[in-house]
Amino acid sequence: EVQLLQSGAEMRKPGESLKISCQGSGYTQYSFTSYWIGWVRQRPGKGLEWMGIIYPGDSDIRYSPSFQGQVTMSADTSISTAYLQWNSLQVSDSGMYYCARRKGSGYFDTWGQGTLVTVSS
Amino acid sequence: DIQMTQSPSTLSASVGDRVTITCRASQSVSTYLAWYQQKPGKAPKVLIYDASNLATGVPSRFSGHGSGTEFTLTITSLQPDDFATYYCQRYSSYLSAFGPGTQVEIK
Numbered sequence: 001e002v003q004l005l006q007s008g009a010e011m012r013k014p015g016e017s018l019k020i021s022c023q024g025s026g027y028t029q030y031s032f033t034s035y036w037i038g039w040v041r042q043r044p045g046k047g048l049e050w051m052g053i054i055y056p057g058d059s060d061i062r063y064s065p066s067f068q069g070q071v072t073m074s075a076d077t078s079i080s081t082a083y084l085q086w087n088s089l090q091v092s093d094s095g096m097y098y099c100a101r102r103k104g105s106g107y108f109d110t111w112g113q114g115t116l117v118t119v120s121s
Numbered sequence: 122d123i124q125m126t127q128s129p130s131t132l133s134a135s136v137g138d139r140v141t142i143t144c145r146a147s148q149s150v151s152t153y154l155a156w157y158q159q160k161p162g163k164a165p166k167v168l169i170y171d172a173s174n175l176a177t178g179v180p181s182r183f184s185g186h187g188s189g190t191e192f193t194l195t196i197t198s199l200q201p202d203d204f205a206t207y208y209c210q211r212y213s214s215y216l217s218a219f220g221p222g223t224q225v226e227i228k
Binding site for chain 1: 122153155157159164165166167170171176208210212213215216217218219220221222
């Protein structure tokens with residue numbers, strides 16, 4: 001069974017950097033490189049926001065226009081892990097961040113448990 | 122950019138009710154539409170993909186219909202476990218988006 005395990009909750013101050021992770025298990029190494037991994041933000045009490053997707057096989061990335069330039073997605077296929085990174089966090093970046101495996105036509109069939117990011121001075 | 126809307130935003134219903142949620146796209150997304158269920162403090166779970174295909178392990182009381190710009194998610198007999206928030210997602214291109222969500226609450 002494919003599972004996505006995300007890194008733990010983080011607390012940062014505005015202007016600080018952060019990198020969170022999403023490790024796949026139950027894949028063969030080949031399989032991790034064959035599925036896009038997506039990132040989804042959910043601010044407290046709000047809906048789901050599609051941030052973008054990365055294809056670990058060749059690091060092809062498609063960002064939502066709303067998140068282009070605000071975050072960086074990357075992946076390390078040797079450890080079946082995808083990353084989401086900020087260079088300079090803002091209070092408005094606070095929220096729960098989910099990674100998810102993009103299946104076939106484009107829906108997400110497997111989700112991580114979420115990483116809570118809190119940015120506060 | 123294709124905009125997604127859902128109606129209603131909140132729905133009050135009783136156990137055993139038939140419930141229908143509508144998702145509309147501002148332009149055609151063919152059948153590239155999924156439905157998710159999310160409970161408080163949990164990750165979303167896919168219910169329906171490609172507009173009408175039931176995801177593995179999802180009870181048959183859930184069904185999806187539609188194509189183009191209008192889609193529905195129907196729960197034929199609402200169960201206590203179904204009180205949650207439901208989101209549609211379009212994925213007609215590499216860039217995707219979710220609808221704003223519909224909260225199904227106990228009447």
